[in-house]
Amino acid sequence: MSPSTSFAGSYLDSDVQFLLKRLALADFVDVADKEQLIQSGRRHYSEMLSPERAPSQRYLALFDEACRTNGERMARDCLVLAGLIAARRSGSVTLVSLARGGTPVGVVLKRLLEKVYGRAANHYSVSIVRDRGIDANALRHILAQGHAPESIVFVDGWTGKGVIARELAGTIARFNADHDVALDAGLYVLSDLAGAAAVAASCEDYLIPSSILNATVSGLISRSVLNESIGPDDFHGCVLYEHLAAGDRSRAFVDTLELLALAADRTGESVAPADTRAAAARSEAFIAAALRRYGIADVNLVKPGIGEATRVLLRRVPRMLLLRDPTHPAVAHLRLLADEKQVPVDVDPALSYQAVSLIRSASDA
Numbered sequence: 001m002s003p004s005t006s007f008a009g010s011y012l013d014s015d016v017q018f019l020l021k022r023l024a025l026a027d028f029v030d031v032a033d034k035e036q037l038i039q040s041g042r043r044h045y046s047e048m049l050s051p052e053r054a055p056s057q058r059y060l061a062l063f064d065e066a067c068r069t070n071g072e073r074m075a076r077d078c079l080v081l082a083g084l085i086a087a088r089r090s091g092s093v094t095l096v097s098l099a100r101g102g103t104p105v106g107v108v109l110k111r112l113l114e115k116v117y118g119r120a121a122n123h124y125s126v127s128i129v130r131d132r133g134i135d136a137n138a139l140r141h142i143l144a145q146g147h148a149p150e151s152i153v154f155v156d157g158w159t160g161k162g163v164i165a166r167e168l169a170g171t172i173a174r175f176n177a178d179h180d181v182a183l184d185a186g187l188y189v190l191s192d193l194a195g196a197a198a199v200a201a202s203c204e205d206y207l208i209p210s211s212i213l214n215a216t217v218s219g220l221i222s223r224s225v226l227n228e229s230i231g232p233d234d235f236h237g238c239v240l241y242e243h244l245a246a247g248d249r250s251r252a253f254v255d256t257l258e259l260l261a262l263a264a265d266r267t268g269e270s271v272a273p274a275d276t277r278a279a280a281a282r283s284e285a286f287i288a289a290a291l292r293r294y295g296i297a298d299v300n301l302v303k304p305g306i307g308e309a310t311r312v313l314l315r316r317v318p319r320m321l322l323l324r325d326p327t328h329p330a331v332a333h334l335r336l337l338a339d340e341k342q343v344p345v346d347v348d349p350a351l352s353y354q355a356v357s358l359i360r361s362a363s364d365a
Helices: 031-040 057-088 103-115 136-144 163-179 242-247 250-263 277-293 306-315 329-341
Strands: 021-023 093-098 121-126 152-155 187-192 199-202 237-239 302-304 318-323 345-347 355-359
Touching: 057 093, 057 103, 057 152, 057 187, 057 199, 057 250, 057 329, 093 103, 093 136, 103 121, 103 152, 103 250, 121 136, 136 163, 163 187, 277 302, 302 306, 306 318, 306 329, 306 355, 318 329, 329 355
Parallel strands: 021 237, 093 121, 093 152, 152 187, 187 199, 318 345
Antiparallel strands: 302 355, 318 355
């Protein structure tokens, strides 16, 4: 097998290797058309991309404010997660982040494992697709580089409903059976809203700054693609958005997080993972109630948490934005996006999360 060559996007080569097949600029699909195709079952979401444009100056100002108000929190959680990984892995560590939400986290974790914990670390970023699984060619490539199976740690930024954590568990179980290995399918995240991760620094719905930008905080790569352009021996694909390079924040963002984490270093303090049981119960109760209240038949149309709500407003066709407190600084970017896209906002002080987005059903279009 000779899969696609790895690359670092706009990061340093020492920070990450994307195990993705670089595709030529795709035939992009309009967001509304894409939504119809997904919900009708005619196309899977991974087969299509909608175009990404540079964020407005007003939106970038909100990102900068998010970094000022939440950067230290995210950096501390990265430090906590690095400590938990170091405690659970001996020897060198092989970080496998889930592109692209997990990529900046993986970069920072690699640096902290090396500089704070004195551990050799490698970092690969790979694709995982709902209903399609993790990229098995990428996993085979990692093992072929000589990395011990027990050194591998799967990393993401957050969980919403836990779909990807469950997808990872199922596909890794099959991969292990097919290849006679024992990869740990547990997912390590900064914030586990669904209570579905193996290890989490937190279960709180706080504003993770990297969740509010797309390619320009993720090495300039697109969301991963799995369509007819991907051969049986290829990695899953992506487009490198070089036209967005002038506004790229990827390296500056991880550099800042690293400095904040190093300043907060409390090596030697006992670190415990977040207790995810309450988060799991909260998630289950909220999803059931939301389906009833809003008459939703497809659970995939409910996206809880700031990170997932943002993705809907950036990449899907929203029906409604739900906010616990519309004056909270953590949802300022969501209010801007909702205003720009004329999305109705419903305020519910009892909401289980800071924000939830509902996707419009194609049957209501």
